[in-house]
Amino acid sequence: xxxxxxxxxxxxxxxxxxxxxxxxxxxxxxxxxxxxxxxxxxxxxxxxxxxxxxxxxxxxxxxxxxxxxxxxxxxxxxxxxxxxxxxxxxxxxxxxxxxxxxxxxxxxxxxxxxxxxxxxxxxxxxxxxxxxxxxxxxxxxxxxxxxxxxxxxxxxxxxxxxxxxxxxxxxxxxxxxxxxxxxxxxxxxxxxxxxxxxxxxxxxxxxxxxxxxxxxxxxxxxxxxxxxxxxxxxxxxxxxxxxxxxxxxxxxxxxxxxxxxxxxxxxxxxxxxxxxxxxxxxxxxxxxxxxxxxxxxxxxxxxxxxxxxxxxxxxxxxxxxxxxxxxxxxxxxxxxxxxxxxxxxxxxxxxxxxxxxxxxxxxxxxxxxxxxxxxxxxxxxxxxxxxxxxxxxxxxxxxxxxxxxxxxxxxxxxx
Amino acid sequence: xxxxxxxxxxxxxxxxxxxxxxxxxxxxxxxxxxxxxxxxxxxxxxxxxxxxxxxxxxxxxxxxxxxxxxxxxxxxxxxxxxxxxxxxxxxxxxxxxxxxxxxxxxxxxxxxxxxxxxxxxxxxxxxxxxxxxxxxxxxxxxxxxxxxxxxxxxxxxxxxxxxxxxxxxxxxxxxxxxxxxxxxxxxxxxxxxxxxxxxxxxxxxxxxxxxxx
Numbered sequence: 086x087x088x089x090x091x092x093x094x095x096x097x098x099x100x101x102x103x104x105x106x107x108x109x110x111x112x113x114x115x116x117x118x119x120x121x122x123x124x125x126x127x128x129x130x131x132x133x134x135x136x137x138x139x140x141x142x143x144x145x146x147x148x149x150x151x152x153x154x155x156x157x158x159x160x161x162x163x164x165x166x167x168x169x170x171x172x173x174x175x176x177x178x179x180x181x182x183x184x185x186x187x188x189x190x191x192x193x194x195x196x197x198x199x200x201x202x203x204x205x206x207x208x209x210x211x212x213x214x215x216x217x218x219x220x221x222x223x224x225x226x227x228x229x230x231x232x233x234x235x236x237x238x239x240x241x242x243x244x245x246x247x248x249x250x251x252x253x254x255x256x257x258x259x260x261x262x263x264x265x266x267x268x269x270x271x272x273x274x275x276x277x278x279x280x281x282x283x284x285x286x287x288x289x290x291x292x293x294x295x296x297x298x299x300x301x302x303x304x305x306x307x308x309x310x311x312x313x314x315x316x317x318x319x320x321x322x323x324x325x326x327x328x329x330x331x332x333x334x335x336x337x338x339x340x341x342x343x344x345x346x347x348x349x350x351x352x353x354x355x356x357x358x359x360x361x362x363x364x365x366x367x368x369x370x371x372x373x374x375x376x377x378x379x380x381x382x383x384x385x386x387x388x389x390x391x392x393x394x395x396x397x398x399x400x401x402x403x404x405x406x407x408x409x410x411x412x413x414x415x416x417x418x419x420x421x422x423x424x425x426x427x428x429x430x431x432x433x434x435x436x437x438x439x440x441x442x443x444x445x446x447x448x449x450x451x452x453x454x455x456x457x458x459x460x461x462x463x464x465x466x467x468x469x470x471x472x473x474x475x476x477x478x479x480x481x482x483x484x485x486x487x488x489x490x491x492x493x494x495x496x497x498x499x500x
Numbered sequence: 501x502x503x504x505x506x507x508x509x510x511x512x513x514x515x516x517x518x519x520x521x522x523x524x525x526x527x528x529x530x531x532x533x534x535x536x537x538x539x540x541x542x543x544x545x546x547x548x549x550x551x552x553x554x555x556x557x558x559x560x561x562x563x564x565x566x567x568x569x570x571x572x573x574x575x576x577x578x579x580x581x582x583x584x585x586x587x588x589x590x591x592x593x594x595x596x597x598x599x600x601x602x603x604x605x606x607x608x609x610x611x612x613x614x615x616x617x618x619x620x621x622x623x624x625x626x627x628x629x630x631x632x633x634x635x636x637x638x639x640x641x642x643x644x645x646x647x648x649x650x651x652x653x654x655x656x657x658x659x660x661x662x663x664x665x666x667x668x669x670x671x672x673x674x675x676x677x678x679x680x681x682x683x684x685x686x687x688x689x690x691x692x693x694x695x696x697x698x699x700x701x702x703x704x705x706x707x708x709x710x711x712x713x
Contacts, residue, residue, distance in 0.1 A: 132615050133614075133615075134611050134614065134615070159614070159619070160611075160614040160615050161614055161615075161616075161617045161618055161619050162617075163615075165615060166615065166616075167611075167612070167615040169608055169611070169612060171608055173606065173608040173609050173611070173612040174612075175609060175612070175613075175627060175631075176609075176631065177630045177631055186613070186616050186626075187616030187617050189617070229616070230615075230616075233616060233617060
């Protein structure tokens with residue numbers, strides 16, 4: 086494929102070092118990695134909002150930055166659109182004026198109106214940003230960035246603040262817009278659903294280092310996936326065998342097993358990925374959501390790391406090291422020091438079996454328990470469904486534990 | 501009375517645009533740029549707030565009267581001096597408002613404008629200025645009222661020459677000195693009215709600001 090973007094640069098930010106190598110054709114590239122890995126900084130450097138210390142950035146053969154020749158094209162001349170994480174819509178302008186902002190032609194308002202039509206916001210052109218819903222604001226931001234017909238579109242976790250259905254709709258729209266405009270897109274996310282549903286190419290970033298890039302097809306290729314996911318150093322990888330038992334699909338490994346979504350149709354040896362924010366800690370004195378019952382695991386906290394606003398636990402359980410991530414203020418009442426025993430659970434829909442692109446990429450129930458949503462309700466899944474379970478099974482933890490063969494084998498071992 | 505009123509209005513007509521231009525640019529500089537001596541500059545601008553007007557006037561008198569090239573300009577005790585004098589005590593008010601106004605503008609919005617093809621001046625003109633406008637207008641209303649009411653500094657460098665440098669506050673002083681309280685009262689009511697109006701304007705700007713964004 087024809088190469089559109091070619092960047093290789095280094096940027097020092099205090100003690101943090103950002104080292105980026107990336108090339109992109111006419112495709113959607115997703116930069117995937119944990120929070121604080123340097124994803125946003127990469128986009129800022131590409132857009133020209135910060136200058137790299139070393140290296141170069143080339144777009145469609147144009148040199149945008151070359152540190153050795155002291156070239157740095159200002160953002161206004163780069164022809165790169167950027168949708169910010171916080172959207173940054175101009176509060177003093179209407180939706181139409183926001184979209185028209187980057188247009189210089191004489192019929193700019195007409196062109197802007199066409200873009201509003203394209204993102205299905207007809208009739209809302211006179212609204213100010215604070216009069217629009219989250220999804221509508223998102224669409225305005227997208228239209229504003231695309232209207233000047235940039236050579237490259239950058240999106241910084243744009244769908245973060247939105248809930249499941251709106252996210253899905255916007256992903257589809259973005260994909261549609263890409264097919265229409267053929268503008269290469271770089272999309273930054275820490276959500277694996279985004280990778281599955283949108284990307285042609287995935288860039289992994291970790292501790293400021295972005296190098297590994299693979300096409301999404303090979304992401305599910307068993308021969309290469311292990312090394313790639315390991316290089317990410319984020320999340321939990323399970324190497325196991327798929328088995329069907331008592332009408333359920335399981336991934337079984339030496340040390341434990343977890344139920345998978347029934348739609349998974351793979352066989353034999355596989356690797357599965359569980360994102361850290363999809364591992365939920367369970368309160369010891371609350372009953373377990375029926376959907377989680379099969380997937381309760383017990384372990385010991387090996388390490389506790391606080392990174393900015395989130396806490397990451399490394400929990401040793403079932404012969405694996407699990408990464409668990411949550412917002413600092415969650416689980417405030419729980420004792421989570423190192424050496425502490427904890428119970429946790431993974432929703433079947435949140436276990437991504439690598440090596441089966443078609444199955445892993447169906448958008449499933451996991452959408453409803455996005456990390457972001459927990460900002461308001463720390464454990465919404467339990468709160469919503471736990472209520473009803475309370476009445477009959479009040480305090481019957483043994484009952485719910487016994488329902489899980491995995492948990493039982495564990496308590497057996499303990500006794 | 502009429503000649504003093506006209507003179508005061510003439511002074512304002514020159515000072516208001518000057519306050520807006522100088523105050524806005526200094527405020528933006530202090531809010532958005534980092535440079536050597538930034539803190540020193542900001543203290544220097546604030547100094548007239550704490551200095552007695554007579555002291556400030558004395559320093560300006562020395563500056564304009566002692567330096568030969570300044571003296572040759574012949575600014576002292578003339579209309580230009582009456583225009584210049586109120587700027588010093590009122591500029592800090594404008595600069596402070598503009599500074600906090602620009603500091604309140606989200607840098608992300610300015611970055612967004614940059615990626616949409618705007619250079620630095622256009623970013624200022626299309627984003628920073630309109631968003632900070634209410635702060636600027638509130639600051640301008642207060643600073644203008646302060647400029648209109650300036651007494652000490654004007655007296656020190658422009659004098660109290662009826663028809664040439666005698667602005668309204670100086671007129672009141674002269675009337676009281678010659679025990680003409682009726683004349684003093686009329687001028688005082690006029691100035692009080694202007695003061696109340698500028699406060700009302702500031703209130704309205706601040707109120708509307710909270711509502712719009």
